[in-house]
Amino acid sequence: MSVKQLSIFAENRPGRLSNITHLLAVNGINIRAMSVADTKDFGILRLIVNDADKAVAALREGNCAVTVTSVLAIRIPDRPGGLAAAMQLLYDNNVSVEYMYSAFISEKNGEAYLILRADSNEKAEQAFEGKYHLLSQEELLAM
Template sequence: MKVRQVSVFLENKSGRLYEVCRCLADAGVNIRALSIAETADYGVLRLIVSDPAKAIQVMTENAFTVSETEVIAVEVPDEPGGLASVLAPLYDANVNIEYLYCFVEKSGKSAIVVFRVEQLDEAIRALQGGGYTVMREEDVYRI
């Protein structure tokens, strides 16, 4: 139920994003989803990839500062109100969301929301209780 997200520390200078992506490409790691949070000096690149262990290994070898975080991926209908409805059970369960990002699944029928929350288990219970599909790890890497 928990998905491994790989995060990378990047200084705000030209070419760094390219270098991370190149490094993953050379290792044959596919990027499924990504988001970037930035400040004036640096950014944090968050990635869902086909093979998190391999991604961490090659990035560490290439001297990037990397960490792994557990997140939750939920399938929601790709239609108006889709995201709002999935947030309702989390709100009711008092789960605080640190950040989230979304991407549209290949078929185009549903969207996938990646949540980073403090209380992972409560969040999973609340979402399942609300009838949502919390995606299995392997399925997310395979999207």
């Protein structure tokens, strides 16, 4: 069970983030989670949005290089050690995390959501099965 993530290539120059978020805003796209990975010359903006297809179309229209990747959205208890236990589980199952960031969404207090891409999402899903809840695209949209 995975969700769609948008990755946008952005050069390191003033106004890029403003430009991209503006494109999403005028198209009525809500951002549910995001992260920015950066190097000296460029960055990758990763987004979970409420309407991935519409967002992709809008970004392409705006001349952005954008790709869609499947990532896992995992629910963890919002308390000390909550993340540590999930990571231990992945480690025990020999799964490496490529990148990970936290989401803005939360149904109720005491829970947090993480967006995660593993070297093998299938293996990660198997590791989490029965122990952690993974959001589906539909669940994500309903939140």
